[in-house]
Amino acid sequence: MLLEAIRDFDWLNEPDFHLSTDSFIVIPDKKTDFWQDVRHGISRDNGHFFFTEYTRDFNITVKWKIDDSQPIGAQCGLMGRVDEHNWCKISLTRKQDQSWSLATTVCCNGVSDMALVPIAVISDQMSYCLESFQGEFCLSYSLNGKDFVRIRLFQLPVFRGKIRAGAYICNPTVENFSAQLLEIKR
Numbered sequence: 001m002l003l004e005a006i007r008d009f010d011w012l013n014e015p016d017f018h019l020s021t022d023s024f025i026v027i028p029d030k031k032t033d034f035w036q037d038v039r040h041g042i043s044r045d046n047g048h049f050f051f052t053e054y055t056r057d058f059n060i061t062v063k064w065k066i067d068d069s070q071p072i073g074a075q076c077g078l079m080g081r082v083d084e085h086n087w088c089k090i091s092l093t094r095k096q097d098q099s100w101s102l103a104t105t106v107c108c109n110g111v112s113d114m115a116l117v118p119i120a121v122i123s124d125q126m127s128y129c130l131e132s133f134q135g136e137f138c139l140s141y142s143l144n145g146k147d148f149v150r151i152r153l154f155q156l157p158v159f160r161g162k163i164r165a166g167a168y169i170c171n172p173t174v175e176n177f178s179a180q181l182l183e184i185k186r
Helices: none
Strands: 011-012 016-020 025-027 034-035 041-043 049-056 058-065 074-085 086-094 098-106 116-117 125-133 135-144 148-154 163-170 179-185
Touching: 016 086, 034 098, 049 058, 049 074, 058 074, 074 125, 086 125, 086 135, 086 148, 098 148, 116 148, 163 179
Parallel strands: none
Antiparallel strands: 011 049, 016 025, 025 179, 034 041, 049 163, 058 125, 058 179, 074 086, 074 163, 086 098, 098 116, 125 135, 135 148
């Protein structure tokens, strides 16, 4: 990954990380997540988010190296965020039975939802894309970094033309976990 590509990025909840000219290893804190449910008093906003800000239509892609030792529920993917109560994210996640699912979550007004799609074939790298066009958003994924599959189209009702977008990682477990961020394209 070129250092030039990430010069305008900043952290929300900065984790431990190791950055060199060809490697960006991120080590999330344990018991971290992004999840909101104001109806039940749940507010988890301590995951790690590496973002830049957009004020118009955009397209951002991130690529992560996937590791078979990723703990159940741990995530590394792509996030778009208006504020702590209005955001979206996409990532692979391992379920209790050790199978992988593609997870998309949209949080509106403090209520998170989640859509899980079983995915039988994964590569050691996974790319995710978030597109914005006139207030509508689309989440996509790719196994090869070129051919993207759109899986979720949605709106964020509070979106007023300003959003942060970028890579995110979290580890709701107490197990050790790290991931390699390979690429960010804007």
